Amino acid sequence: MTQIGIVGYGAYIPRYRITVEEIAKVWGENAEDIKNGLMVYEKSVPGADEDTITIAVEAAKNALARAGIDPKKIGAVYVGSESHPYVVKPSGTVVAEALMTGENVMVADFEFACKAGTAAMQCCYGLVKAGEIEYGLAIGADTSQSRPGDALEYTAAAAGGAFIIGGSPLAVLEGTVSFTTDTSDFWRREGEDYPKHGARFTGKPAYFRHVTAATRLLLEKLSLKPSDFTHAVFHMPNGKFPTTAGKELGFTSEQLKAGLVVPHVGNSYSGSSLVGLTAALDAAKPGERILVTSYGSGAGADSFSFEVTDRILERRDNAPKTEYYIRKKENIDYGTYIKLKRKLKQ
Amino acid sequence: MTHTSSVPLYWRLKKSKYNVIGTRCRTCNTAYFPGRQLCQNCRRKGEIEELKFSGLGKILSYTIIRTAPQGFEQYTPYAVAVIELDEGTMISGQIVGNPAGLKIDQRVKPVFRKISEDGSDGLIHYGMKWELVDGQ
Numbered sequence A: 001m002t003q004i005g006i007v008g009y010g011a012y013i014p015r016y017r018i019t020v021e022e023i024a025k026v027w028g029e030n031a032e033d034i035k036n037g038l039m040v041y042e043k044s045v046p047g048a049d050e051d052t053i054t055i056a057v058e059a060a061k062n063a064l065a066r067a068g069i070d071p072k073k074i075g076a077v078y079v080g081s082e083s084h085p086y087v088v089k090p091s092g093t094v095v096a097e098a099l100m101t102g103e104n105v106m107v108a109d110f111e112f113a114c115k116a117g118t119a120a121m122q123c124c125y126g127l128v129k130a131g132e133i134e135y136g137l138a139i140g141a142d143t144s145q146s147r148p149g150d151a152l153e154y155t156a157a158a159a160g161g162a163f164i165i166g167g168s169p170l171a172v173l174e175g176t177v178s179f180t181t182d183t184s185d186f187w188r189r190e191g192e193d194y195p196k197h198g199a200r201f202t203g204k205p206a207y208f209r210h211v212t213a214a215t216r217l218l219l220e221k222l223s224l225k226p227s228d229f230t231h232a233v234f235h236m237p238n239g240k241f242p243t244t245a246g247k248e249l250g251f252t253s254e255q256l257k258a259g260l261v262v263p264h265v266g267n268s269y270s271g272s273s274l275v276g277l278t279a280a281l282d283a284a285k286p287g288e289r290i291l292v293t294s295y296g297s298g299a300g301a302d303s304f305s306f307e308v309t310d311r312i313l314e315r316r317d318n319a320p321k322t323e324y325y326i327r328k329k330e331n332i333d334y335g336t337y338i339k340l341k342r343k344l345k346q
Numbered sequence B: 001m002t003h004t005s006s007v008p009l010y011w012r013l014k015k016s017k018y019n020v021i022g023t024r025c026r027t028c029n030t031a032y033f034p035g036r037q038l039c040q041n042c043r044r045k046g047e048i049e050e051l052k053f054s055g056l057g058k059i060l061s062y063t064i065i066r067t068a069p070q071g072f073e074q075y076t077p078y079a080v081a082v083i084e085l086d087e088g089t090m091i092s093g094q095i096v097g098n099p100a101g102l103k104i105d106q107r108v109k110p111v112f113r114k115i116s117e118d119g120s121d122g123l124i125h126y127g128m129k130w131e132l133v134d135g136q
């Protein structure tokens, strides 16, 4: 049986950062309490000329560089986001054109709060496995919205991760499952600029229930246990949630370390767990297993198991590592932040 | 009033906006951007093929825009440069980031960005800009 999995991967994180201190100062809040509570110290901010489409293109170019394939062989481009620049007009059309995939390509935008990118990955995996396409490109990218003064403002960030799924992978996709219910913890209505959330309701019945249930279903399906994995990545709305969920499931902080990008990036929504996966792949050795569980409000979680192959050694250095983007930063003040986010509407 | 660019014109041009696509003469290896169908050196003996430029190059000259045209106001101040591409031809484009400290001959690499927007209800125009290569 031919192996299917990640042929190439890439991340992109905009260069601007705003610290928790800088935001807390404006609202008269205690930065130390917030940092300790969230385990987030700063978050990425997109430039005025960056959006989900530009982030998706940059991440996808890195994935393509690692895959080393002819872009014309990509048969599907699925972009998952909750901040598609157009309500009508798919982000994927621009991404496919910019990557020069050719026109014989399936394109659709995916939405499932923060797990739209992993949903896209599941679809690419299914199409490749069915033999309908040779390669599929799945992207999760966001420029998250947050109302000024809302608690989300400390974490809502921008980043993206892109994955080319196909044969001869650098990480074999061993299996995937989803756990989905109708749970309203976070939402945004058509035409509204900012999302609303159920505050404390977002934890236990939403994030923790779905993340732990999906992960347990995956472990059961593949007859694996937490100690079979070297790395584990859980959706990162902040640093506390994935750490707590991991612990509850029996994962150690050492297993979470490589993929825990949130303290200096923030929560990049659809990009979050996928950027975590790129960081874990940057650190992984052949033969190691990586577990990834995303979470999307509404609510659902997708869980995956990957086994890294020898091919990672020859492909990894063909694009910048995620750590490169984390370090390449320029801190900005709140005024510049508002200007970049264009929150002051004319 | 917001500036609305021609939708059909934008569509025809997009191939060369999302990537640097020109041509090259296979006979004498001269690269052309915008692409040419006839080689200046070889004339009819030239064999022209499509070429996707790497986009890498260096700054030949630049100017800093402080008073921007409509649709570009939010980016000021920004630099527009003439770039010599490694394949050996010139292109002009915006340099992202703070323009203070830019120097002639600095190496640049291409990035994919929003170029302009036709107001809040019109099209968003994407394309290439350039960024300084690290460590200069």
Ligand SMILES: [Zn+2]
Pocket (backbone or CB within 6 Å): B025, B026, B027, B028, B029, B030, B039, B040, B041, B042, B043, B046, B047
């Ligand atoms: Zn010639």
